[in-house]
Amino acid sequence: MTGNLGPGDLQAALALLSKRNYGEEGIPMMLVLENESGVVAGLDPSASCLGALLREAARGSAPHTREHGAVNPALLIEWIADRTFGPAALAQTGDEACDA
Amino acid sequence: MLEIDAVATGFDAGAVIRTVNFHLTPERRRAEYDRQFALYARDFDPVTAEDLDRVMATGQWHKSKPGLILAFYNGYRNNFDVARPLLDRHGLVGWFFVVTGFVSAADQWSFAADHNITCGSDETPDVRMALSWDEVAALDGPHVVASHTRTHSGASVDPGRLREEASGSQGDFRQRLGHPVRALAWNGGAAYGEHPAADQAVDAAGFQFVVSNFKVQRLRDWT
Numbered sequence: 001m002t003g004n005l006g007p008g009d010l011q012a013a014l015a016l017l018s019k020r021n022y023g024e025e026g027i028p029m030m031l032v033l034e035n036e037s038g039v040v041a042g043l044d045p046s047a048s049c050l051g052a053l054l055r056e057a058a059r060g061s062a063p064h065t066r067e068h069g070a071v072n073p074a075l076l077i078e079w080i081a082d083r084t085f086g087p088a089a090l091a092q093t094g095d096e097a098c099d100a
Numbered sequence: 101m102l103e104i105d106a107v108a109t110g111f112d113a114g115a116v117i118r119t120v121n122f123h124l125t126p127e128r129r130r131a132e133y134d135r136q137f138a139l140y141a142r143d144f145d146p147v148t149a150e151d152l153d154r155v156m157a158t159g160q161w162h163k164s165k166p167g168l169i170l171a172f173y174n175g176y177r178n179n180f181d182v183a184r185p186l187l188d189r190h191g192l193v194g195w196f197f198v199v200t201g202f203v204s205a206a207d208q209w210s211f212a213a214d215h216n217i218t219c220g221s222d223e224t225p226d227v228r229m230a231l232s233w234d235e236v237a238a239l240d241g242p243h244v245v246a247s248h249t250r251t252h253s254g255a256s257v258d259p260g261r262l263r264e265e266a267s268g269s270q271g272d273f274r275q276r277l278g279h280p281v282r283a284l285a286w287n288g289g290a291a292y293g294e295h296p297a298a299d300q301a302v303d304a305a306g307f308q309f310v311v312s313n314f315k316v317q318r319l320r321d322w323t
Contacts, residue, residue, distance in 0.1 A: 022123065023123050023124050023218045023220070024123065024124050024125070024126060024129060024220075025122075026120040026121065026122045026133070026136060026170070027120065027121045027122075028118065028119070028120050029118075029119050029120070029121055030111070030116050030117070030118055030119070031116070031117050031118075031119055031169075031311070031312075031314060031315055031316050032106075032107055032110030032111070032115050032116065032314060032315045032316075033110075033115045033116070033117055033155070033156055033315070033316050033318075034110070034115070034315050034316070034317045034318070035156045035157065035317070035318040036318070036319070036320075039109075039110045039113050039115035040113075040115045040155065040156050040159050041113035041114060041115055041159065042113065042114050042115075042159055043114050043115055043116065043117075043155060043159060043160075043161055044114045044115075044116050044117075044161065044166055045114045046114075046166065047111060047114055047116040047118075047166070048111065048112055048113070048114045050108075050111040050116060051107075051108035051109065051110075051111035051112035052108075052112075054104060054107060054108040054111060055104070055105075055108050058104045058108075073103045073104050073107065073314075074313055074314070076104065077107065077314070081118065085118055085143070085144075085168075087135070087136045087139055090139040090140070090142070090143055091139060
């Protein structure tokens with residue numbers, strides 16, 4: 001997903017994302033489901049690619065981390081969530097899985 | 101990166117629920133929310149507390165589309181006036197994480213200012229900003245009412261206050277709704293396991309779910 005997005009672009013995208021009005025906008029996010037035994041595996045196979053996307057985004061943020069400190073992990077997840085099932089993404093495609 | 105790795109591993113396993121987090125839902129954004137909710141209803145199925153319990157106990161999601169939790173934090177009146185009718189219209193279920201002291205406060209503006217609750221630019225001090233208890237009761241059932249503590253508290257305060265925040269809010273729900281609620285979210289999004297004293301307070305108050313920044317945790321069966 002980030003293959004055509006350079007590190008600078010990713011930082012710009014994250015900066016833009018962080019300027020959203022968190023008080024009034026719906027902020028898409030993804031949460032891990034965990035019960036007494038651990039994670040609830042296999043619940044949503046269509047989402048299994050999201051782990052790779054998150055790692056890729058974390059690698060893409062490494063230059064920023066070296067220069068300015070660690071990127072907020074929540075913001076990386078928000079970015080993936082926004083690109084995969086945010087309103088703009090849903091309006092453009094009927095398939096919200098991992099092809100953003 | 102440890103946090104990222106842990107979350108990514110959960111994603112790898114398909115242990116994911118999508119959520120959209122709201123706070124204020126002002127009237128002037130009604131059309132925007134309406135469009136968004138229509139898209140969510142097209143691609144996702146709503147998640148009730150029973151659905152969440154079932155999927156986390158069995159690992160099986162029983163609806164045709166992936167689940168989506170639409171969460172509304174703090175207990176704002178405009179969640180009831182603006183978001184609720186739109187949720188109902190689109191067949192969606194909202195999760196309303198209520199700060200019980202905010203609802204009960206005689207002076208909601210002072211309460212908000214003292215407890216880091218954002219006030220909308222559209223509201224004026226002469227108008228009620230929080231849900232009323234009648235509105236909370238009306239949400240309870242068609243939607244999910246949950247605790248966001250009694251005073252918008254985080255999980256790292258002293259143990260005595262933690263008990264007050266968790267069991268105190270649960271007592272407010274018992275008194276006003278006639279039953280305890282199943283889920284709690286700390287302000288700041290701490291997970292169960294991060295603060296032992298907070299965990300004890302959650303256990304003592306009997307919550308089934310803790311919703312945090314990166315997880316939904318099911319702690320126990322609900323009876």
